[in-house]
Structure formats: structure tokens, C-alpha cells
Amino acid sequence: MADWDILGKSFHLVLQATLNGVLQGGLYALIALGIVVINKASGIFNFAHGWMMFIGALIFWQFYDSPPSDTLLGVTVGLAAFLAVTVVFTLGITAPRPQADPPPKTKNRFVRVVHYWRGQQLVPQRALMFGGAGLVVWGLLVFLLTQSNWLVLRGAAAALIASVLIGLLVERITIRPLLGQPVLTAILMTLAIGFILQGVTQIVWGPNDHKLDVFKAEQPKASENSSKPPAATGTIVVPVFTFETGEAVTTETKQTVGTGSAPDYRLKTASWLGNDLRLKRFLVWGFGIAVATFVGFSLFFQYTSVGLALRATAENQVLAESVGLQVRLMLALSWAMVAVMATIAGVIQGTGGTGIAILVIPYLALRVFPAVLLGGLESITGAMVGGLVVGVVEQLTVVYIDTSAAQQMAPFVVLMIVLIIRPDGLFGQRRIDRV
Amino acid sequence: MRPSGVYDTNYIQAQALFRTRVDKWWTWIIIGVLLLVPLLSKEGPLGLELVSLSVLNIMTTGGILLISVTGLNLLLGYTGQISLGQAAFMMVGAYTGAVLARQTSISFMFALPVAALAAGVVGLAFGLASLRVKGFYLAMATLAAQFIIPWAINSYRGDWVNLGKGNPLPVPKASIFGLHISSNVDEYYLVLVFVFLTAAAARNLIRSRVGRAWISIRDNDLAAEQLGINVFRYKVLAFFVSAVFAGIAGALQAHVTRSVTDTSFTLETSIELLAMLVIGGAGFPLGPLFGVMFFMVMDRYVVDSLNEILQDELPKLLTFLNPEYIPIGLPHFILGTLLALFLIYEPRGLAYRWRILQAAWRLRPFSKA
Incomplete structure (x- = not known):
């Protein structure tokens, strides 16, 4: 088998490229899942996903690689506390008083908020339960952020908080005012978010690439x-x-x-292929983490009540509202989750050879759009299949043509073919226009 | 919005180039002022230096952008099809113009239409995707153009197109009927002529059968089909015309800057063009003008002055910031913020605001706006 040729390239090379493609495709599937979830929840295609990956990876780097300055630490601890408090109050430790005052007639928001809280009373059991949980979460986060023994955990904690906040902010400030606006406005808004995030990352972290050596060689x-x-x-x-x-x-x-960086994993195939298969360490770990995250979120959507509520909201917002679901809370939740997914994907790609590069990570998400379209805009299975297919196609293009072709042409040729032959994708729903 | 009492009672009025005398006067006044501006500069006959050469250059650059944004306005504002590939079509025009000028002795007056047509044909090819898809899907198809076209140009190994990594392709000076385009004033007039031509073309397209078909497709494509409009044909035509405008802009840019690089036609440029159109007002005849003026003033004056202030003040407030990084990210941040603000608070853009102002002026002193 060692001397097999496939279109002029050795079998070993092609198999190697396919393996790399599958591993890279797992990461693409995670990115595609984020885009699909946003599309299902808010009905828009998120062009800012790549920039959310980028800023998440940079925050991870900030807390992983360099000793965080006091300012950043203070800001983040404060944000963690804010998050904990928000969680406590969103879960509702208060209940309405039996005799409430009549609502004020003014439109002044401050007066209305004060009136709302005057009409609430604390429920001690809930306060203990949720307050305790909030305190535990807060304490855990502060501990993780201030310790310096497990740097990966510190980076992960910081990136988790930051990405949740970024997702919530993006949804609240830019997406929610656009409810009911035409599709074009939403596309332009996500492009605007991309520009804003690009500006912020460049102002704070500068234009240079950052190395994220999580898979360092264990040196004596x-x-x-x-x-x-x-x-x-x-x-x-x-x-x-x-x-x-x-x-x-x-x-x-x-x-x-x-x-x-640490050496590649090797598969002992020299006896029958003529050479060993090498698997890049970050790709193997990244594939594992990406697939675990993907499966985790899929199970979450399928089998939990919150997941069910999210799916209902995605299906029909008016009906979901009418059965008592809080649609705006669900939208905020899905944006926060997608920001977390984006951060995980960004960090995984950042541990690779190119590091956290402004020319790599944001454009990675653009290359995933063909995968999303191939799988179908509404389908989570489709995101997985599309991601794997685009990953393999890309790596085979590297073998048969060159790297720049793989990055700039191959996914988009797939895209054009899908658009012309089957615009709804493999697993997508057929769209029917009603007049 | 017209003054009260001006109604269209026949088709000639409905298709008139200028509906009111005020429209006509304003148009001629603007044309006259634009023609006279360079005469007040240092290179003009009077040598007055009332208008500095940098302002003239900014107006030239703005004119080139205006042509491209006008094309985008026909596509997005009137036909309702989004394009993320306008910069790629500009790139086709720029490279075609540059190659024709370098390798052949074809005069500029013939090279420019060829470049525009080349861009138009490429635009048409990607517009074919609009046969089956719309909305997000179409945005994706044009995004593919933005990646495939630069890749094709960059990976072509031939020194008449590509001088290797990062080397710009120099372009010789253009000459029209033996007249060499050499000074800033010449460039200004060259661009101005094409701005007038494209603006007139756009205006005439909009008030004709084609424009009415485009508008009906934008408002409801299914209903337009029921009216007997060949939706696909008019969509593809919109892509073609928009790409032709982009090609003209690209070829002009190649000749004005005397060099072509792939770095000036990125996805960012496409998004900036879209942002200009939306800020100015998509679907309004004056939208591109307002948008480009706003963008140029922002880009060349406001961002610079903000940079100086922020470089001094921001690191005092947030001590972890490196002042050297602020000028790099600030233009993106400001453009993104402005685009977001306009989308939330005035999605119809400055041109709509301008109409409200006009109406308010007419109703004075009883207006509230």
C-alpha cells in the first residue's frame, strides 16, 4: 500500500490530509454550531462570530500568558461579582407583596423601577439558596482568577466571564433594538459589531499576533x-x-x-504506508474539546427544560411568549452561550502554530459559513457534517493546490456549488415564501 | 418630500429629471461649485490657495468612492440585493485598467470602458446566484466573490498582473486625446467627469422602466413577478450595473493613485462602502453623496483629532492601554459604532434626515423638527 497514488499524490499524504481535515473540521463544526444557534434564535446570520472568537481568545491569553495587571484583575473580579449578583436577581429571590401600591402613571423609568422593588419582598429560603449559590460561584471565580498554579483554569474562567458578558452586551445593545427590522439591517448590524470588536481588540492588544503555548513541551x-x-x-x-x-x-x-511547542502525535503506520501519520497536538486536543462542547450543547438543547424553551423560542417567538416563556431572556441566553462557544473555538485555534493572529481567527468564521450552508441553516447535525466536509476539502486543497487556495478559494467554491444546486443545504428546511 | 401641492398628474411629470425648479437650480449650483473648486487652489490659474491641495485630493478620492457607492445604491437601495463584494469588483476594474495601460497602447478612453465591462461581467457571474437565493444566502455568494477574485489575481503567476508578494503594480499616467493627466487638478476633473456621468446614468435608470422594476423587486419580489416583471433578469441587471460602476471606480483609482495593490480591495473596503451607503441613506438619490461626504470628513479629520485627544487622555484613565495602539483600532471602532447607531436610530440614513429638514424649513415657523 505504500506505493499507492491518488491523482499523483501518495496515499500517505492524502490520508494524512484527510485526518487533518477531520480534526480541523471538528473545530469548524463548533463554530458552525454557534452560527446555527444564533440563526435559529434571533433569525440572523452572525458575521461578527469570528471577532467574538478573536476577543475571547485574547482575553484567555491575557490571563493565561502574562501576569495580569491589578487594573485588569480588579475589573474582572468586579465583573464576576456583577455576574453573580445578576444571576441571583434573575433567578428571583423576591416575590410580590400581597398589598401592592397602584402603579405610578409616570413614564419615568427610574420611578417605575423604584416602585417595582418597593412592591417586592424577600423570600428567605430562596435568598439563602440562590444567594449561597451566587456566593459560591463568585468565590470560585475570584479564586480561579487570582491563583497562579493552574493557568489554563485562570484563563478559562476569565474568558468564560468575559464572553458571557460580551454576548449579553451585544444582544442587549445592538440586536434587541432591531427586532422586527428587515434582514439587511440585521446583516449590517453584525458587520458593525465586527468592526467595533476589531477596533476594541486592536486598541487594547495591538496589531501583533500572540502566541498561546498551552501545549508546551515538558522540559526538564x-x-x-x-x-x-x-x-x-x-x-x-x-x-x-x-x-x-x-x-x-x-x-x-x-x-x-x-x-x-510539543511534538506531534504519531500513528505507527510506517510498516504499511511507508511513513508515520502525524497528528498535530493542538488539533487532536482541539477536536476532542470541540466535539465534547458540541455534544454537550446538543444534549443541552435536546434534553433540558431550558434547552426546550430555547428551541421553542427559536421555532416561534409569538407562540413561545404566549405560553409564558420569557423570549427576551431566552434570546440573551442564546447569545451568551454562543459567545462562550466562540471563545472556546477561538482559544483552540489560538493554541495552533499561527497563534492568536488577526489574519487567521476572524476569517476562520467566514470560512465556516459554507459549512453552515452545506449543512442547512437550521440543523445542528448539518453543522457537524458541514464542518467536517469543509475541513477535509480544505486540507485536500492544501495537498493538491496550495495553502492560499485552500484558505481563500476552496470553502467558497463549495459555497457556490451548494447555493446553485441545493440552497437549503443537506439537512435544512425548505423555505416557502408566503405573500 | 415635495412641497405640498406638487402632484404628478401624468407620466411625463412622474419621470421628470427635475420635478421642481428648486431641484434644478440646486443641481446646477452644485455642479458649478464643483467645477470651480480647483480654480481656487494653488494649481489653478489664479494661484489663490483658498483650497489646499490636500482637500482637492480628498475630494478626488471621495469622488471615486462615490461612483462605487452609487453602484451599490442601485443594487442595495433600489433592488434590495445585498453585496459584500463591491471591493472585489473594483479590484477587477483596477487590475484590468492597469494591465491594459501597462501592456498595450490602448488609450485610456477605451481602456476604462473595457475595465468597467470586465468588472460587470464578473459581477454578473456572481449575481447569477441570485436566481435561487436571497437575503443572507446572497450575502454569502457575494462574500465568495470577495475571496475568490483576490485569490485568482494573486495566485496568477505572470509579471504583467502580479509582481510577487506585496509589490504594487505601477500604472503609467493616463492621457486623453493627447492631454496628460498629471496634476492634482487634472485628476480632480477626470474623476469629476465620471462622477457626473455615473450620477446621471443612475438617475436616468431609476426614473425609467428599469428603475421601476428594481423598486418593485425590492418592495416585494413575489408581487413583482405577478406583475409580469422578469425578476431574475432585473436582479442580474442590477448586479451587472453595480459592478460596472465599481469597475469604473477601480480603473479611476488605479490611474489616480498610479499603482494597484490587492490590499486596497479587501472585505473591509466592501463593508466600508456598505457602511457609507447605509449612513448616507440607501434608496435615496442623494444617499451616496451624503454617505461619502460623512465618511471622508470622519476618516480624514475627526478620527485624526480624536486620536490626538485619546492618545493623551485615555492611557491616564485606563493605565493598561498602550497609546501607540489607539490610532490602529480607532477608525474601525468609530466606523462600527457610527454604523450601529445609524442602524438603530436612523436606519434610513442622512438623506432621509435631510428631507425632514427640508419639510421643516418649508413649514417654518410651525414645524417641530
Whole structure:
């Protein structure tokens, strides 16, 4: 099998590219899921998704890679407290008093808010329960943000808070005023959000790329102090997939370790392919995290009551409102969730070789739009399939043409083909226009 | 909005170029002022320096943008089809014009229509997607144009198109009937002529059968089909005309700046053109003019002065900011914020606001606006 050729490229190369494509496709599926959820919930196509990924990854980097300054830490701890308080009050620790005053006739919002809170009384049991939960959450977040032993957890906590806040802010400030406006306005609004986020990231973090070395090589401490050349030989335990038995076994292999990122995983296929298959470490981990997140959110939508409410809201906002669901809360929730998904995807891509680059991450989301269309705008399964297909197509283009073609042309050729042959995608609903 | 009492009672009135005398006067006054502006500059016959050359250059750049945004207005404002690929079509025009000027001895007067047609044909090809899709889907198809066209130009290995990574393609000076376009004033007049031509073309298209068909497609495409309008044909025509305008703008830009690079026709440029149109007012004849004027004043004057203030003051307030980064991100931030504000508070743009002002002026002293 080692000398098989597929259209002039060796079988090994093609298989390698397909594997890379599948791994990259898992990440694309996560991004596509975010776009699909927003489209289902708010009915708009989010062109700012890439910038939400970018700013999330940068916040992760800020808390992971550099010692956070006091200002940033203070701001974030404050925001965490704000978040906890918001959670407490949204869950409702108060109930209306039995004898409430008649509502004021004024339109003054301040007077109305004061009147609302005067008409509420504290429910001690709920206050204890939710207040306790809020305090625990707040304490946990503050602990995670101030410790310096588990940097990944610190970055993740900060990025989680920040992305939830970004999602809520974007929804409240820019999307909600547009309810009932035409489609074009919504598209332009997401483009405007993209511009704003781009401006903010460049003002705060500058135009340079940032390296996010989560998958650093485990170096012996001694080699840093001594004057050894940077390439040291160490023993690393990597899971190696052997083809004969078909199961993963952990063996110790000797590999040359550079100072940079950790070595690729290798599949021992030299005996029948002529060369080992290499899997980039960040892609493998990223695929795992992306698929776990994807499956987690899918199960959440399918099997929880909040997920059911979200799906109902996506289906028909008027009907959802009439059965007592809080549609605006649901919309805010879906934007917050999508911001979290975007951040996870951004961080995963940021751990790759190109780092958190302004020319890579925001445009990644644009390359995922073909995947979304291929799968169908309303379908979560479609997001997964579309992501995998676009990932594989892209990597095969790298093999057969070149990298710039893969990035700029291949996904969009897929897009044009889908638009012309089957505009509703593989799993999408057929759109029927009513006059 | 017209003054009260001016009604169209026949088709000639409904299709008139100028419906009221005031319209006509204003148009001639604006044309006259635009023609006279360079005479007051340093390179004019009087040597007055009342208008600095930088202002003249800004007006030239604005004129080029105006042509492109006018094309976009026909597509988005009148036909209701969104395009995220206007900059890519400008790129086609710019590269066609540049290659014709460098490699052949075709005069500028013939090269420009060829460039415009080339852009138009490419635009038509991507507009074909509008046969089956609309809304978001169409935005995606034009987004594909914005990626595929620059890739095709950049990956072509031939030194008559592509001088390698990052090297701009130099363009020789244009000459029209033996007259060399060399000074800033010449460039200004060259662009001005095409601004007038395209504005007149757009106005005439809108008040004719084609424009009425476009407007009916924008308002309700299914109903338009019931009226007997060939929806697909008129949609594709709108894409073609819009891309032709973009091609003219691109070719002019190539000749005015004397060089072509791919970095000046990115997705950001497309979005900026869209932002100009929306801020100015999509679907209004004056919309592109207001939008481009607003954008140029913002981009060249307001952002610069804001930069200086913020570079001094903002790091004092937020100590973690690096003042060097502020000028990089500020233009995007301001443009995005303005676009968002306009979409929320005045989605019909400055041109609509201008009409309200006109009505208020007519009703003075009883108006409330």
C-alpha cells in the first residue's frame, strides 16, 4: 500500500490530509454550531462570530500568558461579582407583596423601577439558596482568577466571564433594538459589531499576533539553566495508535524535543504506508474539546427544560411568549452561550502554530459559513457534517493546490456549488415564501 | 418630500429629471461649485490657495468612492440585493485598467470602458446566484466573490498582473486625446467627469422602466413577478450595473493613485462602502453623496483629532492601554459604532434626515423638527 497514488499524490499524504481535515473540521463544526444557534434564535446570520472568537481568545491569553495587571484583575473580579449578583436577581429571590401600591402613571423609568422593588419582598429560603449559590460561584471565580498554579483554569474562567458578558452586551445593545427590522439591517448590524470588536481588540492588544503555548513541551528544569542547545532529547509518553491490534496503547518513545511547542502525535503506520501519520497536538486536543462542547450543547438543547424553551423560542417567538416563556431572556441566553462557544473555538485555534493572529481567527468564521450552508441553516447535525466536509476539502486543497487556495478559494467554491444546486443545504428546511 | 401641492398628474411629470425648479437650480449650483473648486487652489490659474491641495485630493478620492457607492445604491437601495463584494469588483476594474495601460497602447478612453465591462461581467457571474437565493444566502455568494477574485489575481503567476508578494503594480499616467493627466487638478476633473456621468446614468435608470422594476423587486419580489416583471433578469441587471460602476471606480483609482495593490480591495473596503451607503441613506438619490461626504470628513479629520485627544487622555484613565495602539483600532471602532447607531436610530440614513429638514424649513415657523 505504500506505493499507492491518488491523482499523483501518495496515499500517505492524502490520508494524512484527510485526518487533518477531520480534526480541523471538528473545530469548524463548533463554530458552525454557534452560527446555527444564533440563526435559529434571533433569525440572523452572525458575521461578527469570528471577532467574538478573536476577543475571547485574547482575553484567555491575557490571563493565561502574562501576569495580569491589578487594573485588569480588579475589573474582572468586579465583573464576576456583577455576574453573580445578576444571576441571583434573575433567578428571583423576591416575590410580590400581597398589598401592592397602584402603579405610578409616570413614564419615568427610574420611578417605575423604584416602585417595582418597593412592591417586592424577600423570600428567605430562596435568598439563602440562590444567594449561597451566587456566593459560591463568585468565590470560585475570584479564586480561579487570582491563583497562579493552574493557568489554563485562570484563563478559562476569565474568558468564560468575559464572553458571557460580551454576548449579553451585544444582544442587549445592538440586536434587541432591531427586532422586527428587515434582514439587511440585521446583516449590517453584525458587520458593525465586527468592526467595533476589531477596533476594541486592536486598541487594547495591538496589531501583533500572540502566541498561546498551552501545549508546551515538558522540559526538564535543568536544561533551562544549563547552556545546552535548545533541542534536547527527552522521553515523552504519547498514546500511539497501532493499526494491527486496533486499540490505543501507551508506549514510551524517544523523540527530539524542541523548545517550542510539543511534538506531534504519531500513528505507527510506517510498516504499511511507508511513513508515520502525524497528528498535530493542538488539533487532536482541539477536536476532542470541540466535539465534547458540541455534544454537550446538543444534549443541552435536546434534553433540558431550558434547552426546550430555547428551541421553542427559536421555532416561534409569538407562540413561545404566549405560553409564558420569557423570549427576551431566552434570546440573551442564546447569545451568551454562543459567545462562550466562540471563545472556546477561538482559544483552540489560538493554541495552533499561527497563534492568536488577526489574519487567521476572524476569517476562520467566514470560512465556516459554507459549512453552515452545506449543512442547512437550521440543523445542528448539518453543522457537524458541514464542518467536517469543509475541513477535509480544505486540507485536500492544501495537498493538491496550495495553502492560499485552500484558505481563500476552496470553502467558497463549495459555497457556490451548494447555493446553485441545493440552497437549503443537506439537512435544512425548505423555505416557502408566503405573500 | 415635495412641497405640498406638487402632484404628478401624468407620466411625463412622474419621470421628470427635475420635478421642481428648486431641484434644478440646486443641481446646477452644485455642479458649478464643483467645477470651480480647483480654480481656487494653488494649481489653478489664479494661484489663490483658498483650497489646499490636500482637500482637492480628498475630494478626488471621495469622488471615486462615490461612483462605487452609487453602484451599490442601485443594487442595495433600489433592488434590495445585498453585496459584500463591491471591493472585489473594483479590484477587477483596477487590475484590468492597469494591465491594459501597462501592456498595450490602448488609450485610456477605451481602456476604462473595457475595465468597467470586465468588472460587470464578473459581477454578473456572481449575481447569477441570485436566481435561487436571497437575503443572507446572497450575502454569502457575494462574500465568495470577495475571496475568490483576490485569490485568482494573486495566485496568477505572470509579471504583467502580479509582481510577487506585496509589490504594487505601477500604472503609467493616463492621457486623453493627447492631454496628460498629471496634476492634482487634472485628476480632480477626470474623476469629476465620471462622477457626473455615473450620477446621471443612475438617475436616468431609476426614473425609467428599469428603475421601476428594481423598486418593485425590492418592495416585494413575489408581487413583482405577478406583475409580469422578469425578476431574475432585473436582479442580474442590477448586479451587472453595480459592478460596472465599481469597475469604473477601480480603473479611476488605479490611474489616480498610479499603482494597484490587492490590499486596497479587501472585505473591509466592501463593508466600508456598505457602511457609507447605509449612513448616507440607501434608496435615496442623494444617499451616496451624503454617505461619502460623512465618511471622508470622519476618516480624514475627526478620527485624526480624536486620536490626538485619546492618545493623551485615555492611557491616564485606563493605565493598561498602550497609546501607540489607539490610532490602529480607532477608525474601525468609530466606523462600527457610527454604523450601529445609524442602524438603530436612523436606519434610513442622512438623506432621509435631510428631507425632514427640508419639510421643516418649508413649514417654518410651525414645524417641530
